Amino acid sequence: GIILPSVNVNHINYHQRNRSLDSALQQIPEVDVTPSPEVEVHPGSDDSGIICGSERTESTSTHRSDESLDIEGKDDDGSSADEETVRPTDDRTAGPSEPVTPQPNGPSKGFLHRLFDPKSDRTPIRTLEQSLPPPSQSSKGFLLRLFESKLFDMSMAITYLFNSKEPGVQSYIGNKIFSFLDNEVDFYLPQMVNMYIQMPDVAEVLHPYLVHRCRESVDFSLKCSWLLDAYSSDAALSSKKKSHGTKLKNLILSGELRPRDSEPTRRVSRPSAITSSPTSLTAPSPLKKTHHRSRSDASALLGNKSSSNGTSRVCLGDLNSGRAYDNGCTCFDTCQGKVNDLRGKRTLCSCDAPRLSPELELIKSLINIGKLLATISTKEARTTRLISELTTVNLNLPARVWLPLSTHIPHHIVRIPPHAAAVLNSKDKAPYILYVEAVEVEDLASSPIVSKSMNTLRHTKSEENLAAAHSSYSHLELEEMDAWSQEEDDISQQYLQLNKPVERDSISQLSQESDSKESSIFAAGDIRRRLSESLHDPRPFTHDPEDPSAAALKEPWEEKERRIRECSPYGYLNSWKLLSVIVKCGDDLRQELLASQILTMLQSIWEIERVPLQLHPYRILVLSDDSGLIEPILNTVSLHQIKKHCNLSLYKYFVKEFGAPNSEGFLNAQRNFVRSCAAYCLVSYLIQVKDRHNGNILLNNEGHLIHIDFGFILSTSPRNLGFETSPFKLTPEFVEVMGGPESDMFEYFKILMLQGLVAARKHMDKIIGIVEIMRLGSQLPCFKSGAATVQGLKNRFHLNKTEEQLQLLVDNMVESSIHSLSTMIYDGFQYFTNGIL
Incomplete structure (x- = not known):
């Protein structure tokens, strides 16, 4: 017989999936999302990671908002399941209680007319079923299981909403947003508003949620209107886009978006001091002396x-x-x-x-x-x-x-x-x-x-x-009065x-009734306690007419709160609180708002990854393109004020405030300083923070270093000179507080920077996502380099480097920052021009 040559058999090694992962995925029900036979779809991909149909026809886009939100699914036995809305119904959802009713197909109203009709805040949205093509059952199931999984958070929702070109995906996410908690959504309100102005297709799916929240909350209405006003002010915006954002703002400010008239519902909120405080109710006390007008005068007034x-x-x-x-x-x-x-x-x-x-x-x-x-x-x-x-x-x-x-x-x-x-x-x-x-x-x-x-x-x-x-x-009719x-x-x-x-403490009573002739009686124990506390409290700065804020900011918050409460006519109320705010005019705080979001996200990432870096993000509220409110950071003074009022180096100030170098108070403050300094060095490098003079760096009463004023980030610098060339501000004075360049705490500082950079790049997409959305259509100086701004941010995460290479990078950045000539010159420039030490 004929001897045939041997055939080479290619053995294919299949990756064995983790059984526990399979079992977990099988518990998530798959929904049959076979597309409607009337809609002709073609395989293709419009967008990263989502297989989708070809570009929509004119008729499909026109009637998009009049199509049903329902998905037809089948039970395991093959029987048809009841139609359900895509929006999840969860006890913790912030969405409205009434379901979204499907609308019959027919001539659709104009887009702007539908959006700004206050009577229709629940515009029906196209379903995922009508948009996903049938390339494979597994890809459809994966996308739906991702959207319904616990891993799908608001960050992913915003990213998919921005990147997806498929109306069904956008519509599904628009309904999914109702299932997130209010505070989770509010964090991304600037991104939602910018997409609303710049992307009409996204605006259509966001409009129902925004209108619903504006009806429910006065505070949300105001914040939304302020952001719409600020982000619609860019001169480069077309008149159509400006009109788009302005119409929603005007609808909010018109007062038409009120809570729906219904039976008064019982309040559901956290317990507070107001519920147990009889003194916080507002009816006038029958025991208080009041002025009584004569009946003749009152009768005349009642007639008018x-x-x-x-x-x-x-x-x-x-x-x-x-x-x-x-x-x-x-x-x-x-x-x-x-x-x-x-x-x-x-x-x-x-x-x-x-x-x-x-x-x-x-x-x-x-x-x-x-x-x-x-x-x-x-x-x-x-x-x-x-x-x-x-x-x-x-x-x-x-x-x-x-x-x-x-x-x-x-x-x-x-x-x-x-x-x-x-x-x-x-x-x-x-x-x-x-x-x-x-x-x-x-x-x-x-x-x-x-x-x-x-x-x-x-x-x-x-x-x-x-x-x-x-x-x-x-x-009120007489019958109603009789029915009381x-x-x-x-x-x-x-x-x-x-x-x-209610009886108040003696100090508050004397403050309220200052004209009382009765003598004041103070307990000897109270006097002794206050004297003891005053010896251990940090000494306040003396009042300086040229720097009036120094003394106000240096005073401990608890002492300020006690002092103001004792002098207040409302201090006796159990629900009394002292709050603070910084009012800023003439500056665009939208860049500050973006920086605050990035800091908040980085702090959350480091907490998840258990890296003990410490940032202190503060809240920003944009009121317009040239005004806003800033949350003050309590119990802090700037490095400039320390040098001016104490005339001490930073190390000697630490010894003066926290004790001897080997004391527990000093060591705790030193550790806080190292952790916070490493955190802000990473922030300064990643988003290229400039204008780092000593007036913009604070120190709090626990030793934390805190940076403020992020008006120059990413692509912008003071006067666009790009003079500050060091990766971050790390002066020899900072290193001295850590114990010197040969100390263990300085090595700990570099280890923390490495760990923080490795943790941050694992979650890089979350940070890049919010920056990309805010760059869309923006004329802010921080985005003057266009797409290169975002690409430069990506490059600074160094995805292609190993940890050993990252360690070398960190060491080089630390060394160059300590001996940076540009930092020394810039500090000198600030001293001669603005008097900042």
């Missing part, structure tokens, strides 16, 4: 109901009226409003009072003060004028207003101590810090306002409010009993 309402609306914004932040709403002062408050129910405003106007007027007042201060030459004169202007603002408080940066603690502002405010160091601008007394409330929009305190004499309703109060009861139940009568009596004054 129309004048009061008109006067209240006219006064809105008039700081001299005492009611500049009063929108004229009386719904919360009615009998039903009081009963709802006692029963823990929400009172909805039904009188169509402008619910956003009071807060807008407060912000306007603060911004106007900042602009006024910038026209004054000397810092001492600025401080005097600041106190005068805040005193005028105080005449209009308490009111239903709040600090938008601190809404994680729902509160109403009751007073602004004028003499606690201070003007911050700035050559051309006049930023200032103010401290705000507030009372914690259950809900910003529906909680009653604390009554105005007039020391020992509590005033009654004014003439303008008397008739308004009467009008709130005049609509015994239960409601008991609640009213209980309300009066709860509002009896």
Whole structure:
């Protein structure tokens, strides 16, 4: 026979999947997403990682929003399952309770008309079923399982929303956003707003969520409108895109997006001091002395109901009226409003009072003060004028207003101590810090306002409010008055009993009733305790007219809070809190906002990876393209102020503040310094932070180094000179605090930098994603290099280097930064031009 040559057999080695992973994936149900036979699709790929159809036809795009949100799936036995909406229904979802109803196919309305019709905040969206092609069952199942898995977070949702070109994927994610917690979504609100303005297809799927949140939250409405205004201001935007963002902003500010009229729902929120504090209720105390008007005068006033309402609306914004932040709403002062408050129910405003106007007027007042201060030459004169202007603002408080940066603690502002405010160091601008007394409330929009305190004499309703109060009861029919139940009568009596004054501590009582003739009695133990605390507390800086903020910022927060509370007429309230904010005018804070997001994300990454680096991100609120609010960092002083007021090196200041070099206090502060210095060195390198003079670097009372003012990042530098060439600021003075270049703590510093860089590059996509979205259509200086800005950021993560190569890179950067000539020259330049040491 014929002998055939041997055949080479290619053996293929298959990768064996982890069984535990398979079993976990099998528990996630697959949904049959076979495309509709009417839609012709072709295999292809529009976008990274998602197999999708060819480009949409004109008719498909036109009728996109009129198609159903439902996905038809089949049960395991082959029977057809009930239709369900794509949006997940979870007890913790922030979405509306009513389901999205499918709309019949037909001529679609114009896109802008559908978006800005306040009656249709739930525009039906195209489903994933109608967009995914049938290349393979596994690819479709993978995409759906990814979207429904626990790993799919808001960061991934924003990235897919930005990168995907498929309307079905965008629509599915638009519904998926309803399932995330509010605070998870709020972090990415700048990205959502920028995509809303720049990407009409994404705007269509984001619009229902934004409108829904604006209906539910006054605070979200304001923040969304401010961002829309800021990001629509770029001159390079087309008139169509500007109109697109402006229309949503105008819809929000028009007041049409109100909560839907429904039965008052019981509040569901965390317990607070307000629920257990009888002194925080607002009904006037029956034991307080009040001024009583004669019956003849009151009767005449009750006859003129129309004048009061008109006067209240006219006064809105008039700081001299005492009611500049009063929108004229009386719904919360009615009998039903009081009963709802006692029963823990929400009172909805039904009188169509402008619910956003009071807060807008407060912000306007603060911004106007900042602009006024910038026209004054000397810092001492600025401080005097600041106190005068805040005193005028105080005449209009308490009111239903709040600090938008601190809404994680729902509160109403009751007073602004004028003499606690201070003007911050700035050559051309006049930023200032103010401290705000507030009372914690259950809900910003529906909680009653604390009554105005007039020391020992509590005033009654004014003439303008008397008739308004009467009008709130005049609509009640006699039958309704007769139907007043015994239960409601008991609640009213209980309300009066709860509002009896509660005994306060002696110091607060003496502060409230300063004209009392009774002698003050202080316990000897209190005096001894305060003297002991004063010996161990850090010594405050003396007041300097040329640097008024130094003494205000150096004072420990607990001491400042105690001092202001003792002098406050509202300090006796158990729900009293002290808050602070920096008001900045004349600067675009959108770059600061982006830097704050990156810092927050890096800190979260390092916590997940268990790298003990310590950043201190602070909140930024953009009000417009040239103004905003900044969260102050408590218990801090700048390195410039340390050198100016103490005349000490940084190491000697550490010894003075924290104790001897071998003491526990010094070693703890040194460790905090090393961890925070390494963290900010990495941040400075990754996003190229410039303008690092000693006025922009702070030190807190625990030894943490904290960088502020991120106005020059990525592609921009002061005067666009690019003078600061070192990777980050690391001076020999910093190394001295660590113990010197041969110390263990200095080696620990370099190890932390390596670990932080390795951890950050593992999650690089999260950081690159938010930067890419904000670059879209932006005219900010930090993006002046265009796509090269993002590419340069990617390159600084060094994905192609091993850990040994990264270690060498870190060592070289540290060495070059310590001996950087440009850092020394720039510090000298700041000293000669701005007096910064």
